Amino acid sequence: MKHLKVYSKQEVLANTTIRRFETKIGERVQVIKDPKQLEESLQNTNARFVIVGVLETIGAKGNLSTIATESIWQPFLKSFLNVQSNDFLEGGEVMVLGHFDFSDVENIIEQSAQTIEEKVEAYRHAVNIIDAEVEQIVHMITQNKKLPIIIGGGQNNGYPCIKGAAKGWFKSGVIPFAQINAINVDTCADYRPLEGRHNGNAFRYAEEDGYLEKYCVVGLHENEIQQNVWMDIVNNPFMDCITFEDIFLHEKRTFLEAIDHATEFTIDTLCGIELDLGSVENSATSNIHSTGITSIQARQYLYFAALDSQPAYLHICEGGQDVAKEGDGASTGSFVSYLVTDFIKALLQGY
Secondary structure, X not given: XXXXXXXXXXXXXXXXXXXXXOOEHHHOOEOOOOHHHHHHHHHHOOOOEXXXXXXXXXXXXXXXXXXXXXXHHHHHHHHHHOOEOOOOOOOOOEEEEEEEEOHHHHHHHHHHOOOHHHHHHHHHHHHHHHHHHHHHHHHHHHHOOOEEEEEOOOHHHHHHHHHHHHHHHHHOOOOOOOOEEEEEEOOOOOOOOOOOOOOOOHXXXXXXXXXXXXEEEEEEOHHHOOHHHHHHHHOOOOEEEEEHHHHHHOXXXXXXXXXXXXXXXXXXXXXXXXXXXXXXXXXXXXXXXXXXEOHHHHHHHHHHHHHHOOEEEEEEEOEOEOOOOOOHHHHHHHHHHHHHHHHHHHHHHOO
């Protein structure tokens, strides 16, 4: 994994504000003791959750988006490590492994490709590099029966999360086949055609390659679904969706009823839990919406999805700092920190 940066305890503490009379999660989280013995460290740790960042905007650019989806990791990390360690979450259950940085790949494309068409083609080809490395770390984490939490980058990383988790949990003996389900709260299905990898077709590729069995999208915006994709979803018994309009405009069911439906639909095996931050109203994301779910509803989603499904991994993506709006990255990082701690706390209740 050429692009993986593994953290030392000193690097974690450098992002942690130490204060007298209190303890931060950054002082409690575990790290890889020897980067050269990565798998051995994962085998030997008693941490239940392993957090990894993905710094890339390649998948978004391959789908004609420009927001810096690589920028959410550092604000998230700073916020997460400074959460108070207490009876609600002590922190020792978590390992902060490190992050991927694919900026060198992006720089080569920016310097070499001459036209927009060349850049898009190059970005879509480069996503395969990201797929391979993210899949490898997710596979390694899950085959050692730890739960990966992947933060940052585009929705394109849903594919290697699904593939790596399916193969890893299968190798660990937890599931009988290398195939899992997925729930995604998103404004779009990310089920575009197989036209080269980007952040709009992760679930199509995962299904095509046989690693995704059932898929449910909650909060799909009617204005964003392509007709051919809509027909593919409604005619596939292994796929389901509940539109944003059916929840909040037509009031056919409440948001929590929609989440309950999604977890019931996917309960038969392990399930990837996906959240595209573009579904959250006015978030700094690759697809900013003036209408969407609230931050509280996003937190409820991850809390109840953790409680009511069999999570294979957590993937929070498409968050980033809009260069025109200073401070968006920090506020989104704090929000993502809440989402991650909600998810972890819910699962710890079940142990």
